[in-house]
Amino acid sequence: MTFSLPIADEANQLLSTDPLALLIGMVLDQQIPLEKAFSSPYVLAQRLGHAPTAEELAEFDPEALIAIFAKPPALHRFPKAMAARVQEVCRALVGNYGGDAANLWRDAADGKELLKRVGALPGFGKQKSQIFVALLGKQYDVQPPGWREAAGAYGEEGAHRSVADIVDGDSLVRVRAFKKEMKAAAKSSSTG
Structure with a gap:
């Protein structure tokens, strides 16, 4: 699968x-535009001179990693917190999955197990975990039995709710419209 997010071709290729x-x-897809979040791994690789491994990031000097994340343009709106979060996730991968991110999903028996594994990562609550399961299923062809159910509404075929559903400019517009609608509904329910 080749990603086609509205970011540089090289960044899409790295994600693919x-x-x-x-x-x-x-991990970075929070409180910043998804284009920024998903292009930042490519920028990180450029700054390091190579695509990093989980082991490398897990063992990286925390202050040096923060400096890399904070270098303008910063990889995230909150470079210190997100450098630490990426490092925590990489440490979890090293400790539980032999340092290989694909091992997180490679032999998951079913969607429930996959969701449980993703949800055990630092910073992955229920919604983020469901979105990632949907992203894996829809864009990466990781489809253990029950993956759509585990992903909840994000796993629905034809949905336009998250990054899992973005395959072109039109689908991006539809996902943005959905998110705007959800924010408006949340705002009106909190003020009503």
Whole structure:
């Protein structure tokens, strides 16, 4: 599968071929535009001179990693917190999956197990975990039995709810419209 997010071709190629880059993009996908989140793994690789491994990031000097994340343009709106989060996720991969991000999903027996594994990662709550399961199923062809159910509404065929559903400019517009609608509904329910 080749990603076609509205980002540089090289960034899409890295997301398509490097499971860790995909996972880092998902880690960073909060409080910033998804284009920024999913292009940042490529920028990180450029700054390091190579695509990093989970072991490398897990063992990286925390202050040096923060400096890399904070270098303008910063990889995230909150470079210190997100450098630490990426490092925590990489440490979990090293400790539980032999340092290979693909091992997180490679032999998951079913969607429930996959969701449980993803949800055990630092910073992955229920919604983020479901979105990542949907992203793996829809864009990466990781489809253990029950993956759509485990992903909840994000796994629905034809949905336009998250990054899992973005395959072109039109689908991006539809996902953005859905998110805007959800924010408006949440705002009106909190003020009503």
